[in-house]
Amino acid sequence: MDIPLGVLFNMLLYLRKPEGRNPSIVIFLSFARVPYTLMNGALSSVWFDRYKISVHSPEHLESLDSMCRDLTSLINEELKMGIEKNRILLGGFSMGGAMAMHLAYRYHKDVAGVFALSSFLNNGSILYQALKEAKSSLPELFQCHGVADKLVLHKWGEETNNTLKSLGVNTLFHSFPNLYHELNLAELEQLRSWILQKLPEGPTGAQ
Template sequence: MPNRILPAIEIETGAQPTHSVIWLHGLGADGHDFEPIVGELDTARLPPTRFLFPHAPIRTVTINGGYAMRAWYDIISSDFSQRREDPRGVRESAQQLENLIARENERGVSDANIVLAGFSQGGAVALHTGLRHRRRLAGILALSTYLPLAETLAAEADPVNRDLPIFMAHGEADTVIPHAFARRSAELLQASGYPLEWHNYPVDHTVSADEIRDLDAWLRRVLAPAG
């Protein structure tokens, strides 16, 4: 149901958080997948921050033989030369992410203090949602992923997030989402004027220690800017 609040793991780095990071997991995982990353970040150098790790709904996934698993959207093809993502599922998950943002607003966190983050499918939904969000966010953290429904972005993107900081990272040996495919998404966003940072790492479809170090520094820049 797109209008319900998804269950999520929450970790607060201080009392009365003023900032939030909403982090979406990849296909077949759940919110626990990236829960340990909070302990690997230098949270002492961040303002009081609430990390949310929601669980995706369970749905059937076409490329996995119709098996039901946690997924942000159906993947209808393994062919990267054609559409892979189910548009309806992407938009439903985007609305669920918007619901989580709205709840953070109700808890006193402004949009400008919220980062949308995600890995693989989760990163795709973070990109899709953040670029269309109608109020200025703090940034988007997109790992081992790509831009879904890219052909609709020009018409649907909100100008308020045109200068939104974006951190995209990808493994050069990724066998799930090819590096070149993800790189094309980054180049499209850069050509559209978004201030996107692109990072390569010599890994497969995973997150490396160097990547965590770099995203940690980026998070400090967007959540606790100097001055």
């Protein structure tokens, strides 16, 4: 979710099937063009609408819930094709990571794991309330963030991680000094290792 094409190429190289492993299905989704408040309502390629890029802003629940429904339909299509739910990982960069967290921890708590890169959740997120009411086990969260990120502050990602941990999510948080709102190869290598750990050899796999 929400990952530049050049990075997609590198990730595909990292996720190539190691010798002797069964292949995984890797699905990269692009964000939709929807009216975006921060662009004065112009159509923009975003996962959901925001009132402001800040942890202190309320969430735009209508657009979040709408996209969760659309993405759930895609997940259901994969399940119909025989992919097991515990072989699915959800994740993304920036807004895509936030979208993945909402999708997994509100609606699909039985997926294999979640990754969020340079992402955050708003204070008082509806997701937090959903976890307070959760009675099932929760997927692990792999999170990375650049310390030098000026768009989505590192402390926002760290606060998100700490809050999710306090609500019962097993979390991993990796900080990258001098990294801005972007990805680097060291981060992708750690993500690759985590993915291979979460999806060991099996009949099928999806991410």
